[in-house]
Amino acid sequence: MSNNLLMTVAEVSALIEQDHVLLLAGAEALLAQLPPGRWIGGTAAYFMTQEGGLECTDRIFVTDINNLAETAQVRAYSATDLRDIGHHYPAHGFTVLIVPGLSGILESFAREVQTYQDVFNSPLFGWIAGVEVEQIGKQTPKTFSGSGDGHRDRAVALHVSLPAAKLCRLDIINLFEQGTGATIAFTADGFETKDNDCLIDGKPGNLAAYINAAGIDVKLPLVADYNGAMINVSIRSVDDMKMSVDFFAPVFEGIQYRFANPVEDYIQSFGQQLAGMKDAPVTLSCNCILNYLYAELEGKQTGGIVGPITFGEIAYMLLNQTLVYLSVTDA
Structure with missing residues (x-):
């Protein structure tokens, strides 16, 4: 299945040169050094790893889906082009979308995505690129579409076709419920x-x-x-x-x-949600920066869920304070 690791620029470059299909998250200075290939990426500084949550700016978080992808197509979209993303979905597979945070294209996507034609016809998983919290307003989130040239105003997508013997499912974990206060x-x-x-x-x-x-x-x-x-x-x-x-x-x-009602114990609540997922191994996932900060996830583990900590999550539409995951299983 997928491989989720923090790796050096040299290690990631070697995978790209071997034509691996990769999803990448890391500092702009690192992603800008990578060679052309079948990969997309976005800026990020925080990650959930097997060892726990951490901030990292000297390595790239790599999700290698080379052994899953029958075909993989990289695309970059303007705000206007993004309305047609559903037309580019694979016949059998899923799409990963990364949108730059604090951008006009993020605002238009968030407002309009539910009106995009065919957008719900195939799993659309993704996340919003960000920067270190203390650099908000000083640095610009960027996306990358298979080269070291970053985009501040374009969304990037990886359209992945799966073998006929594989199925995929998109889900969210939201620990929050409506409270009893005013409507x-x-x-x-x-x-x-x-x-x-x-x-x-x-x-x-x-x-x-x-x-x-x-x-x-x-x-x-x-x-x-x-x-x-x-x-x-x-x-x-x-x-x-x-x-x-x-x-x-x-x-x-x-x-x-x-x-929402308060969540008294984030890790315990998260573990209870994970208990029902044992038969659906997680292939891709991302969790919200607000969960990371408010629940103080640095150094804490969230089961087997690993992936970038993001400035928003995508499960067809833009989400907040949510964990989004995609599972690929045998049919």
């Missing part, structure tokens, strides 16, 4: 809310004022129930001067949200 709805889609442009228990209100008055812990996301699937929207900031709230993913008009 919150929004009068417009977007990454920000201000003034009295939301409905709190059905009445016009200001979300920043509600958060302050109710003593809400903004480490907890807003959670919506999408036909039984709990989908998070994380709080990026609350501006008490402007009385506005910024989000890491868009909220949508017509959806009802509640702030």
Whole structure:
């Protein structure tokens, strides 16, 4: 199955030169040194490894899927082109998508992906490229499409065809559930809310004022129930001067949200979720930077789940504070 390791530039370059199909995450300075080949990558500084969570800027996290991929096609997409990603899906397989964080293409993808034609016809797994937390605003997240030339405004995809004898499944682990507080709805889609442009228990209100008055812990996301699937929207900031709230993913008009219940023991809760996955070995996975920070995952293990720590996760749509994983098994 897949191979997930932290490797040096020289070690990764050797795999690329052997024509391996690779998914890569690491510092821009490292990814920029790699030769052309069948790989995509994105900037990242934090990882879950077999030894536990860690920050690493001198090695590249490598997921080698060479023994899974019957064919692999690398593509880079502008915001306009990305609307057609479903047209490029393999007939039997999956697609990995990496989008640069803090970018216009991320905002358009997050707002529009549910309207993309054929986007739900095949598993779409992915993540949002980021940088070290202390470098946010100083460095720009980048994506790479099979060469050392980084993109700040393009998404990159690896379309993977699987042998007929293989099946794949895309799932999420979300430890958060809706709490019992007020129901919150929004009068417009977007990454920000201000003034009295939301409905709190059905009445016009200001979300920043509600958060302050109710003593809400903004480490907890807003959670919506999408036909039984709990989908998070994380709080990026609350501006008490402007009385506005910024989000890491868009909220949508017509959806009802509640702030999540606290998770008392992240590792224990995660282990309980993993207990039901023993028959589905994880091939690809990513976990959210907010989970890493808020649950203090440095040095802690999350079962057999390893992969990059990301600035957002993709399971068809943009997710927050969620672990996304893809399993490839025998048919």
